Amino acid sequence: MENDVLSGGFPRIDETPEECVARFENAAEIAYTPCGDGHVIWHIWGDGDPLLLLHGNHGSWTHWIKNIPFLSEKYRILVPDAPGLGDSSVPPEPHSMDGIASIMNSGLDHLIGPKTRCHMAGFSYGSTLGGYMAIGLGARLKTFAMIGAARLTGQRTMVEGLINWKRLEDPEEIIEAHRHNLGRVMFSGPRVVDDLALYTQAKNAPRARVKAHHFARRLTLPDALVESAAQICTYWGTADQYYPHYIQSYDEQITARGLKIKTEIIEGAGHWAIYEASNKMNEKMLKFMTSHD
Secondary structure, three states: HHHHOOOOOOOOOOHHHHHHHHHHHHHHHHEEEEEEEEEEEEEEEEOOEEEEEEEEOOOOHHHHOOHHHHHHHOOOEEEEEOOOOOOOHHHHOOOOOOHHHHHHHHHHHHOOOOOOOOEEEEEEHHHHHHHHHHHHHHEEEEEEEEEOOOHHHOOOOOOOOOOHHHHOOHHHHHHHHHHHHHHHHHOOOHHHHOOOHHHHHHHHHHOOOOHHHOOOOOOOOHHHOOOOOOEEEEEEOOOOOOHHHHHOOOOOOHHOOOOOOEEEEOOOOOOOOOHHHHHHHHHHHHHHHOOOO
16 A cells, blocks of 8 residues: 555645645654654654665755655655754764764664664765764664765865855745755766755755765765675765765775675766666665675
């Protein structure tokens, strides 16, 4: 029954993007775990072994909306809004990756049990958060899939030409700013920015209350992964602005640390490859995870 509710398009022909997101929410089990004086909100679909999906910065669970139906056929999908993002509460100060990872690991233990093994995938900022969570999960973590993990590189890419939507007042101008920025940062170009991506971005961006770039320091992700016993695979769209830096810094950041990381390339996809190339990404991630079940 759940898969029937989740199937049929993003959005379906007869629904708006808002109705599409509501359809997924209505089909989810909603759970709450502690986060300071508030809570982390989790959306859960499917049965089977647990698979944790971590979204990117300025995002929410909707970053994974095109992957949830496919992956939930095999796994129990747990998709939290990270602390200070989406509908989850702001974590206690001072903000740090260690502190946020501890909140998330405690929540995961509450939901699946402290000894249960699991898979994990992280998109962008979610890869960094997942790297820190992996330390605490230890041998319980079977696989860790990282998509567009910019913190694996030794360089910072500054994207030029972005529009500061916070300075705008006209609703239509704000939407067009989001469309422009998505085309510059998240996709291979503006032509592939669809209405659902635009709707979710417009909902997610104003709810970002933590500044992850202030405490998710570059180069700490490779060091965190050294301590992980999980099988690791990183996925890169060739149109992702961070991809060239990953290749250029591979020997220094990956090889020099003795990390064994498999790299998969998604031809033509941008940073948000799990959305733009969802069919390819779904197949690749499922193959990787099931090979280590």
